[in-house]
Amino acid sequence: MSQTVDRALSILPLLAEGPADLGQVADRLGVHKSTALRLLRTLHEHGLVFRQSDQRYRLGARLFALAQEAVENLDVREIAHPHLLALNEKCGHTVHLAVYEEQEVLYIDKVESRYPVRMYSRIGKPVAITVAAVAKLLLADFPEAERRAVAEKLDYPAYTSRSTPNAAAFLKELALVREQGWATDLGGHEESINCVGAPIRGADGRVVAAMSVSAPNVVVTAEELLRLLPLVRRTAEAISREYSGAVPDARNAL
Amino acid sequence: MSQTVDRALSILPLLAEGPADLGQVADRLGVHKSTALRLLRTLHEHGLVFRQSDQRYRLGARLFALAQEAVENLDVREIAHPHLLALNEKCGHTVHLAVYEEQEVLYIDKVESRYPVRMYSRIGKPVAITVAAVAKLLLADFPEAERRAVAEKLDYPAYTSRSTPNAAAFLKELALVREQGWATDLGGHEESINCVGAPIRGADGRVVAAMSVSAPNVVVTAEELLRLLPLVRRTAEAISREYSGAVPDARNAL
């Protein structure tokens, strides 16, 4: 829509391929050298482009700073909330959103079940980290060494007979979760409550949050709850997409 | 230099602070809404800006993709080389550049000593990982858990009486290196050779490479070599700056 800006922005992917000098930029843009120079200057003033010692242009630090700042100021909860509401509309059960922070997994959002029987949980409250589906999802994304380190430091309270008993079992479960891309908690925290969860990923593919649907046995059986898995995963993926900033569509030169 | 582009680019840091709607963007830019709309559209076409479900604008995925691609296509060696040459000019000793890759530390560049007595090393050759200054610098930047995991898997050959003897000593040394921001190897690999090294960091502060100056005892004593430390560190910092894409200068609106 705006030719000048369009041209200027076209320089960025071009430089992402590697450093280039003025002539190369001008050629690939199909404009006069002087035009390319002025565009590069403007990009330079904004720090998006940088001139290395051999005079060639490169993408600059501000680009990274921007990306970083944007990520920091991103609020998963804000983005996820409407999706969680929609999911709750469809299935009626309690929906949770959780993140990992300072050795803990915390609920940061919750949509209450529309059934009379509700489960106990509170936003801001640490999750039972060894059994909760959301905790497994968040920890499963850690690099192997950290996973081991964390698993060994944890306590393994026997909430129920199905709670994760020890570090070895936990690590095995994490490996499974990591591979399949979703997690469950079948009566591991409270005998009568089951959960299915899926991860929410950032633009770099790393897990930034996890969501789950929970319901007591008296409302739906574990099998029925598992049937919601595709829906849960699709919701998580929708949130991931929006959180990451959508898909980059086909680029057309010039 | 180019008003239109200037305005368009000014939108980016603005959105980095958090999502904003058309009116807010127009206000903060000091332009008419229709102008802001067209600029945002152009940014949108390039994927730098994204429209979330509540209609507000946010920084888009392409920004992250660009930053990532730029990093991948960055060649530390290419950027570092002139600096290494300059350092060699000043001190005359052998200068090394190394990176960590696949469980190994590899020399990727070297400027030979101008003294007749040279040390043996070859570009592409794995470094003695438990003793070399560059190896310590690279590993010291790892998160604690990974550091432990790596340290425990290593062998600790006794090249000399001053070689790192075991994992515990190595981890202690890494902690020191991490804190002080530089490293040495005083006769740990070959009895008569000393090194001082400093880390090269990317825009995010993480260590991407390490450089060192090495010299045999017969040319300079360890004390004399250590006197070069400030010079080595300054060189490493200069490379870091250029590798990161320079400093973002003060922003002036409009």
Added chain:
DNA sequence: CGAGCGCGTTGCAGAATATGCAACGTTCAT
């Protein structure tokens, strides 16, 4: 239920802005 408000969007005419040209200055290699 209807009016009013806020917000995003479009077409248009005027004017500011970007463009290409040609010429100059430097640096580097021959």
Added chain:
DNA sequence: ATGAACGTTGCATATTCTGCAACGCGCTCG
């Protein structure tokens, strides 16, 4: 020393962007 390659500048032209005003849409409030 000479030439080529590259980045850089001033300027006149016209292309491109801008602001305005009006429209459409969805919401809220009366």
